Amino acid sequence: MSSAVATAKQSSQGNTSALLILLKLRTFIALIVVTLFFAFMAPNFVSVANAIIISKHVAINAILAIGMTYVILTGGIDLSVGSIVGLTGMVAGGLLAHGLQLPMLGVIIYPNVPEVIGIALLVGTAIGAINGLLVTKLGVAPFIATLGTLYVARGAALLLSGGSTFSNLVGKEELGNQGYPIIGSGNVLGIPVSVIILVVLALIAAYVAQRTPFGRKVYAVGGNERAAALSGVQVDRVKIAVYMISGFCAAVVGLIVSSQLVASHPASGETFELNAIAAAVLGGTSLSGGRGLIGGTIIGAFVIGVLSDGLVMMGVSEFWQMVIKGLVIIAAVVLDQLQRRLAANSRQG
């Protein structure tokens, strides 16, 4: 160990590369640092039960951030995910509480829980497809297109119930639509269903990004769109697909959030998009596209989650929590810049 340090000191080259490794691992190091900090500062922080609770809280942001990472990798951004969370939760809640009402035919159809889940996921994915079509076929900048759907989806969520909450979504035996709370509060072998969903989605997303032709196309489009197009990548298709993935992930979160509370509230998910972007950026995803890893995003989401939960457990006031979260995000981006400059320098040298 000491000899390794000694060799590193011998040349500035070695120094830079050691620093580079540290910078590359910065999110992971940050996670360890905050976890250690709270282990000493917050009561009962180190326990299996608390690790499960934190994972449950992180799952909500991390699932959104997975979709967001795909979009950002292509050089886009999806501001509509928070509103899709609200809308899909309301769709599911409305279907469970009041059924699918067809006034023309004078019938009310009560779908069962798997059908409700399917419809909500379809709605989320469809909004993602609209985002993708706006960005590609109509040439609207991603920031503006998804800002538009942010408002449309939020308005639609409010319209579904006239602004009120669909509460007590436990279903009725005679309607055969019981079981919805399982998504948010069910456990398998002591692990919450939402955490299992996160693990499964993260593994699939990481595999698709790293090991499939589609994943390579996503990176290619974000790295250099023209070059990708010239080498035969159907850029529009890839972009529409990533927005659909993001919409799908948002719908999953919409289901989890409303299931946890056993109630769907049209304002739920507000500002979730910002947390998802923060997790992706913290995890090393470059907002200009082409660079980033699903694993990094997940660690980024854990840094934010451990920070928020730890500060609550320490009893730190809401105002300080916001300040600290902001500083951590800024620090992450500054370190990212530093890493890139160092990497560029060491390549030149």
Added chain:
Amino acid sequence: MKLVKTLAALALGAMAGVALSAPVLAQDGGLMVIITPSHDNPFFKAEAEGAQAKAEELGYTTQVYSHDDDANKQNELIDSAIAAGAKAIILDNAGADASVAAVQKAKDAGIPSFLIDREINATGVAVAQIVSNNYQGATLGAEAFVEAMGEEGNYVELTGKESDTNAGIRSSGYHDVIDQYPDLVMVAQQSANWSQTEAFTKMESILQANPDIKGVIAGNDTMAMGALAALEAAGRDDVIVVGFDGSNDVRDAIVAGKIYATVLQPAYRQAQWAVELADKYLKEGSTGMDEKISMDCVLIDETNASDLETFALAE
């Protein structure tokens, strides 16, 4: 000529959808503009509905808007109300200081404002300010909480948005009662910003840090519902929960024995009263009452919960 105008109005109305034609055709005492925070909180929705029903009953046309707690949007809505030639404005405002200038602007344009639910930090600008006595309500809730806790044990307080006056008033009302009992120990106090989702997440973390709690007192009902969901997820049905507002969700939870009590602010009746005062002022030139009017809150527990419906208690 009149026929032509009516036909034109009808045609315009048909073109722009049915909604537009209603105000044009109604024969009325003028326009009353009702502005409240976002209707996604059932409390504000009840206010808007109460005011609208009363105003239409008294022969006014109405326009109902939400400022979403954005003082800037409120300012623009008041500009629109002035431009539309409103006779009166019923307002649940977007901030005690930030709203003074907007209400003054309406007054300068000759439009009287009648404030409900929240005060502004100025007098002589609005014609009336009807406010629920949040402090009195909080002491009611706190007394019920203390009794249910048996005057001892650890508890958690979830406060509202810290920039909102009522969050502070309710919290001090709670503490002025609870702090008289030294065996009641507050082990955590967090703002959940009036939000159910946030109350759920924070309550889960607080439960981890302090598993030995006996009660939760929340600054409003949505946070009480969020805390209840977290407690139920942790299998804790032994914790006493008290809320504030009197929503239908909490009413159902009280009837089911999951929440101990809440405090009703009579939002629906309050909004109706503001409209009645506005009507009197427009007809007689005075409301016959002081500007600041305080309405007492009512404790809701298992004895009267079933009489509660949409922020109104059956007589």
